[in-house]
Amino acid sequence: MFLPLGNHDGSGDGAAVELPTEIEELSLGSTGVLEDRLSALPDDSDGAAVELPTVIGELSLGSTGVLEDRLSALPDDILRLILLRLSSTTTAARTSVLSRRWRGLWAQLPEIHFPFPSDPAAIGPALTATAACPDLRLLHVACREDAGAEAWLHTAASRLVAGGELYFYNRTPEQERANVGALSWKCLTLHLPCFETAARVWLRLGFVDLELPLAGVFSRLTELRLELVTLDSESESELGDMVSSPRCPVLRELCISLVRGLDSLCIISDTLERLELNMLNGLKELTINAPMLIALNVVACFIRSRRKPVAAIYASSLELLWWCDAFDPSFVVFSKMPNLQQLITFPIPVFGRINFGLLQDSVRLLHHFPMVYQLDLILDYERDLSKYQYLMGNITRLPNINTLSVWLETKGHAIAASVFHLLSICPGVRKLKVTLRDDLEVDAPCTSICACCEQQNWCTPYNLDILEEVEIHNFRESNHDFAFLGMLLDMSMEIKKMTLRLHHLASPSELLLSLGNLGSCFEIKYDTSEVSYEPPSSLFPGTSDDQCD
Template sequence: IEELSLGSTGGLGDRLSALPDDILHSILLRLPSTPAAARTCVLSRRWRGIWAQLPEIRFPFPSNPAAVGPALAASAAGPALRLLHVACRDDTGANAWLRTAASRLIAGGELYFYKRTPGEEKGQAEALSWQCRNFELPCFETAAKVWLRLGFVDLELPPTGVFARLTELRLEHVNLERGFQLGDMVSSPRCPALRELCIARAWGVVSLCIISQTLERLELDILHGLEELTVVAPMLRALNVHACFAWRKPVAAIYASRLEVLWWSDAFDPSFVLFGEVENLQQLTTFDIHVYGRFDYALLQDYVMLLQHFPTVSCLDLKLNYQRVSTPSL
């Protein structure tokens, strides 16, 4: 270690800088962020620009999103990216650098962009209504994984283009002004390799129709305003529907002959919810039942109808919620 020290002693040279580029890349990739890697340029001329040759760009929370664009520009002459990870409190310049990233990711590359705001961190989504900026989702033709958490800004979906290699898509905390386009975008013609899809805490999706020949896992978590759901997915094995219909009578048709695991924490009425040819279901999980306190008989009725609809599951995940009752001190 002493012989490789940058601070040469005993007449030794800068032997660390003499290492091949691939070893220096391996060293920099172990640093926590791209800014940390960029700061190594002060060590010597040899280190200048080494960070821009890395296949990963990482800006962990809380980062400055305005620095992502310059980092992408500095690395333009380097290799294609296998990872872009940004976590921040605003989306300054994000539309521009996401378009650049879409063209720079290698086949099988991954993109993670998390935008958090003080209002969101406190669980106050309504406090974010002042943020009505449009956010444009580019078509990632080469990415395998795309995770976006956008702090409830308006998300504009790409009307055309094929996400040819996308296997996993997560959209969280988004307003979908044209929510009717979501089903078209995630179905097989435009996502021919999609296996996992999660839409969580979204507004604007009134009707959702997903037709996929590859989808294996689908999670829909709090889709405010959803009225109608259709899923045609012969490879689907796990489905999670949580609080999407706001306890209204849902209208849903699920055609998933290989479905094995079902989480249904929402309203249910077999007159309006159709499960076609679901013969392989092994596990059923539903909402919590409060043992004490105010009792919701309508909710219990939905729960009973759900159990009656699947009478032969191997595993029933039933949660009884016993709220702690405080006793007055004497």
């Protein structure tokens, strides 16, 4: 069966797209009559309420009690709203087989959706079929190996209305080489167009060779995510120019992730507010001049460089600094950041080898900033500690902070020694947040002869005079947890509020319930949702395409 794509008058002329014959699942029941599927449709994505005529209930049932096709009596704008609620443009196009009344309605939609794994060959024809609809506001494509992407990307760049959005995830054999063994696949070169009208562009390109537009202004672009691409030597120098203010005058959010072939990057922007640079393998030089920048995340961009990284960050408005990378104050320069509120570093090994380079980078970074409001640290334990040294003693100074947030991958080990060491070198902490990331089914508590318990003996009593609030997430009710809690209560006499959120496999014991008699406000919360507490990993939210397989 073929669906005419070109005309909207039901004449059947124009390009044809093959449709599956199994259309019963879409709108026709086993009896061959139209079923009422409105109730099964998902809520509108933007949350806007849609008022349908009150007679719609009467329109669905005929006098014989059999469902009849009364939907076709609805106005076009209502039918288009119904089609927008369907899962994909392909599904919307299939409704054209219902009757002449529905034919071509899908081609009037302002949104085109091809979720993973869509057929790349259908994208171009869909854009052609919808050419009569001048207000394309969204194009979302997720597919495998779209060799013809360049053509339809240029078409989309010219079709998107002011403020439009483009999402493209191209999963190539280069990206999934380990899974499918596509060793013979030759990487394609894609010439990126200039999106002059789009407000949001997300491109995840499967490590294709990307050539950037040499001219043009992204005049309305406020958010750009560029991931999984390979740049040649010429495009390397062009990337910074493309995302800087002269060509992106209103850009506020920028994410550049998993980009190959980038040795240096210079971004000069008067509008940029959030910037994430993630795994730019081999980056050697970085310059950022962004007076409006509020949040900066740099992760694993320099660590593979054979020489010391050179970076200059000028961001006087910065509030959040997420620096999980090599750091040497002789080569990395930060301007004054009087508004800095939160600092996040690389995961810190509690036990390891004394010459561990990333630990030294984290220590130097912690020494560099005298004051921040909140410090987030991730502490990581090895499962077998017998081969490693205790490393927390290398951290001798922390910034003056109000809130200490500690995420612990304990592997079943005791946490008291490491957490109290941190508290001992930043006595001004008023709020402590501890998140345990153990799986009780895998990480059984270690024995009393373990090195983590031996280290705990060094803790000498001292007062945490101004600690007022404590949160512990994933409390396991192990002996280690109760030992830490008991020491904390002994040393902190001014705690006004303590909140324990139990691990979803734990149940409150009599000992735990007895703590409710303390003078402070003591709350025990039960986790029945099996929440996996994860430390922050990005400034940007995930997408449905992250789960593509």
